[in-house]
Amino acid sequence: MADSQPMTLAALQSLIATMYSRKDEVRGIDGTFMWFMEEIGELASALRDSDRAAQAAEFADVLAWLATLANVAGVDLDQAVREKYGTGCPGCGQMICRCDESTKP
Amino acid sequence: MADSQPMTLAALQSLIATMYSRKDEVRGIDGTFMWFMEEIGELASALRDSDRAAQAAEFADVLAWLATLANVAGVDLDQAVREKYGTGCPGCGQMICRCDESTKP
Numbered sequence: 751m752a753d754s755q756p757m758t759l760a761a762l763q764s765l766i767a768t769m770y771s772r773k774d775e776v777r778g779i780d781g782t783f784m785w786f787m788e789e790i791g792e793l794a795s796a797l798r799d800s801d802r803a804a805q806a807a808e809f810a811d812v813l814a815w816l817a818t819l820a821n822v823a824g825v826d827l828d829q830a831v832r833e834k835y836g837t838g839c840p841g842c843g844q845m846i847c848r849c850d851e852s853t854k855p
Numbered sequence: 856m857a858d859s860q861p862m863t864l865a866a867l868q869s870l871i872a873t874m875y876s877r878k879d880e881v882r883g884i885d886g887t888f889m890w891f892m893e894e895i896g897e898l899a900s901a902l903r904d905s906d907r908a909a910q911a912a913e914f915a916d917v918l919a920w921l922a923t924l925a926n927v928a929g930v931d932l933d934q935a936v937r938e939k940y941g942t943g944c945p946g947c948g949q950m951i952c953r954c955d956e957s958t959k960p
């Protein structure tokens with residue numbers, strides 16, 4: 751990870767698996783989700799502040815815990831994103847979303 | 856996105872920015888966070904079920920909304936993850952986490 755290659759979603763999942771898989775297996779989905787939610791809360795808190803470095807660190811934590819959760823669930827994030835968003839907005843099918851303003855997203 | 860190149864975090868943020876930045880700017884951080892949380896809830900629900908394809912789709916949504924939130928906050932996810940996890944676990948500094956079992960992570 752010391753290199754400057756752009757990080758892929760697969761590399762992220764692999765890095766997090768190497769770092770935490772031993773603990774992930776013990777925690778399981780429920781326990782991992784609880785930690786994930788704690789990080790979501792910390793992100794919310796950081797977004798209320800103006801410290802950009804702190805915000806970035808919290809985004810990293812949420813992303814790492816999402817990768818952990820995907821590892822425990824056996825989901826490939828690259829494939830999942832590609833399938834849902836790779837050919838356009840899931841709502842309208844366009845690369846630049848044209849869904850009605852009142853609807854998500 | 857029709858190619859089979861591994862998706863980078865930068866490409867994910869760029870894809871989501873292209874697709875949704877017009878709406879993101881209107882929603883701002885608070886409004887975006889609300890939608891993000893809705894997706895977190897849907898992921899929790901999917902994880903209770905055994906439908907792997909539905910789980911993958913919800914992971915994709917959470918990741919997409921996290922990318923949107925990072926776009927609105929002006930945070931580079933690649934850089935953020937690299938800085939926090941690129942040289943080891945933030946807790947113990949090891950590539951294979953050796954933090955005490957009772958602590959996160």
